[in-house]
Amino acid sequence: MNPKIEKLIKLFAKLPRVGNRGGQRIALSLLQDKTGRGIALANAIVDAMENIVPCPRCGVLTDVGAGVCEFCRDSGRANGQLCIVRDLSDVWTLEKSSVFHGRYHIIGGLLSGASGILPTDLNVKNLPSRITDEIITEIIFALPNTVEGKTTQHYIVSTLNDVENVVFSELASGVPLGGDLDYIDDGTLTLAFGGRKSL
Amino acid sequence: MNPKIEKLIKLFAKLPRVGNRGGQRIALSLLQDKTGRGIALANAIVDAMENIVPCPRCGVLTDVGAGVCEFCRDSGRANGQLCIVRDLSDVWTLEKSSVFHGRYHIIGGLLSGASGILPTDLNVKNLPSRITDEIITEIIFALPNTVEGKTTQHYIVSTLNDVENVVFSELASGVPLGGDLDYIDDGTLTLAFGGRKSL
Numbered sequence: 001m002n003p004k005i006e007k008l009i010k011l012f013a014k015l016p017r018v019g020n021r022g023g024q025r026i027a028l029s030l031l032q033d034k035t036g037r038g039i040a041l042a043n044a045i046v047d048a049m050e051n052i053v054p055c056p057r058c059g060v061l062t063d064v065g066a067g068v069c070e071f072c073r074d075s076g077r078a079n080g081q082l083c084i085v086r087d088l089s090d091v092w093t094l095e096k097s098s099v100f101h102g103r104y105h106i107i108g109g110l111l112s113g114a115s116g117i118l119p120t121d122l123n124v125k126n127l128p129s130r131i132t133d134e135i136i137t138e139i140i141f142a143l144p145n146t147v148e149g150k151t152t153q154h155y156i157v158s159t160l161n162d163v164e165n166v167v168f169s170e171l172a173s174g175v176p177l178g179g180d181l182d183y184i185d186d187g188t189l190t191l192a193f194g195g196r197k198s199l
Numbered sequence: 200m201n202p203k204i205e206k207l208i209k210l211f212a213k214l215p216r217v218g219n220r221g222g223q224r225i226a227l228s229l230l231q232d233k234t235g236r237g238i239a240l241a242n243a244i245v246d247a248m249e250n251i252v253p254c255p256r257c258g259v260l261t262d263v264g265a266g267v268c269e270f271c272r273d274s275g276r277a278n279g280q281l282c283i284v285r286d287l288s289d290v291w292t293l294e295k296s297s298v299f300h301g302r303y304h305i306i307g308g309l310l311s312g313a314s315g316i317l318p319t320d321l322n323v324k325n326l327p328s329r330i331t332d333e334i335i336t337e338i339i340f341a342l343p344n345t346v347e348g349k350t351t352q353h354y355i356v357s358t359l360n361d362v363e364n365v366v367f368s369e370l371a372s373g374v375p376l377g378g379d380l381d382y383i384d385d386g387t388l389t390l391a392f393g394g395r396k397s398l
Contacts, residue, residue, distance in 0.1 A: 001291065002261055002269070004247045011240045016224040018217070025215040028288055030244065031251055031260055038248040041210045045229065045241040048203045052230055061230055062201055070201070089227055092200065 005031070057130065059106030059123050061088055077103050080137035082130065084156065086110060086149075090142060100142075103134065110148040111155055124156055131163055141170040204230070256329065258305030258322050260287055276302050279336035281329065283355065285309060285348075289341060299341075302333065309347035310354055323355055330362055340369040 001009075005027060013023030030038035055062045055069035062069035071077055071091075081102030085091055086109065094100050108123045130136065139160070143149035157168055173191035175184055184192075204226060212222030229237035254261045254268035261268035270276055270290075280301030284290055285308065293299050307322045308314075329335065338359070342348035356367055372390035374383055383391075 001294075002251065004243070004251055004262070005260060008243045008247045011236070011243050014236070016228050017221055018225070022216055024288055024291065026217070027247070028286070029215050031247060032286075036248075037210070037213070038244050041214075042241040042244040042248075044203070044207045044210050045237050045244075048207045048226070048230060049235075049237040049241075052201065052203055061204060063203070087227070087231075089223055092223065095200075 054106075057126065058104050059088075059108060060091060060104060071103055077101060078134060080135060081140060082134070082136045082138070083140045083142050084153075085142050086144065094142065100140070102138075102140075105130065107143075107152070107156070110143065110146075111152045112148045119155060122152070122156075124159065127156070127160065128163060131160070131166055136166060138167050138169060141168070143170075145171070145173055253305075256325065257303050258287075258307060259290060259303060270302055276300060277333060279334060280339060281333070281335045281337070282339045282341050283352075284341050285343065293341065299339070301337075301339075304329065306342075306351070306355070309342065309345075310351045311347045318354060321351070321355075323358065326355070326359065327362060330359070330365055335365060337366050337368060340367070342369075344370075344372055 008027045008030075009020070009023040011023075012018055012026045013020045015023075018026065030041070051064050052061050053064045054060070055072055057068045057072045060069040060071055067073070079102050081100070082105055083094065083100055083102060084105050084107060085094070087106060091104050091106065094104075105127065106123060109117045109121055111117055111119065111122070131139075141153045141156075143153050153170065160166070160168075172195060173188065174195055175181070175188065175192050181189070207226045207229075208219070208222040210222075211217055211225045212219045214222075217225065229240070250263050251260050252263045253259070254271055256267045256271045259268040259270055266272070278301050280299070281304055282293065282299050282301060283304050283306060284293070286305055290303050290305065293303075304326065305322060308316045308320055310316055310318065310321070330338075340352045340355075342352050352369065359365070359367075371394060372387065373394055374380070374387065374391045380388070
């Protein structure tokens with residue numbers, strides 16, 4: 001195979017959920033496209049890579065030189081609520097649902113022995129100063145409902161022990177909307193029973 | 200969402216089998232990667248888009264200015280066999296299996312009323328001259344085993360009616376290796392029965 005095409009396929013194949021077959025299809029579709037879609041994509045990648053940085057306050061990716069991100073700039077979102085999430089895709093998911101109107105804090109990972117992520121790797125250093133500066137009254141944990149997620153949540157709560165006038169909360173566990181009990185795992189069912197509500 | 204990131208996601212989402220969720224994952228993985236994988240990908244795209252063209256003889260993508268492609272240059276492949284395929288990914292598939300050692304001819308599509316592909320859209324104009332110049336003795340059709348594939352094959356054979364000393368062949372139809380009869384469709388089963396071999 002032509003080395004330039006081979007290199008392109010390999011780079012595409014390494015992207016999440018693409019793989020070798022997908023990389024071949026993508027490379028071929030770009031090379032056979034006469035409308036310059038490939039060049040447009042290359043330019044967009046370079047533009048984003050060179051001009052997007054994490055917000056120094058919350059970690060949301062934002063334009064370089066813009067100071068803080070759109071969420072931190074928006075005084076309408078300074079409602080005292082701070083939602084702690086793992087990464088930017090969680091912010092996008094929450095934004096799409098329009099369920100939360102406060103500010104975010106991206107910690108960038110979950111504590112995990114398997115992948116070697118330590119407390120020092122989490123973006124949590126400025127949490128106390130954010131709570132003070134932005135007069136945060138509630139911290140909502142929206143981390144994955146897994147062992148790693150819960151471990152990370154406990155760790156963060158423990159580091160904020162001496163912070164006053166802040167309540168901590170986490171998303172409810174239970175049966176998802178439209179969820180058939182036949183297809184719900186035992187762990188979820190146990191949590192749903194434990195958290196049952198009176199009618 | 201940040202407009203630069205949004206644009207990047209949209210361009211990735213349009214690639215084959217990626218979609219919006221996949222585009223988000225890919226964009227995020229590149230933006231969060233510190234090793235410059237995004238820039239390397241952008242450079243590889245531009246390099247391939249600007250320096251790769253179809254071989255003027257057979258249609259295989261090759262370096263610009265190299266004349267004909269690696270297959271057409273390789274005199275070891277001038278064995279009189281010419282394999283007609285739809286696109287470059289079919290060439291890659293056949294090369295991986297090491298089943299064919301002749302030359303290729305990419306026609307670039309299949310005749311189809313639905314997608315409006317006409318005989319003039321097929322890369323077949325130089326087939327007669329290739330047969331003469333390269334002393335082709337067998338033309339092997341490796342087009343998809345579909346109505347469009349067979350229609351295209353019949354069309355190409357009809358245009359080569361007055362070519363002499365060439366035999367035409369097509370890939371065998373039948374039960375794939377490891378194929379359980381339970382999962383084989385009726386059409387394939389009919390073809391496999393019709394083409395049965397004595398032991």
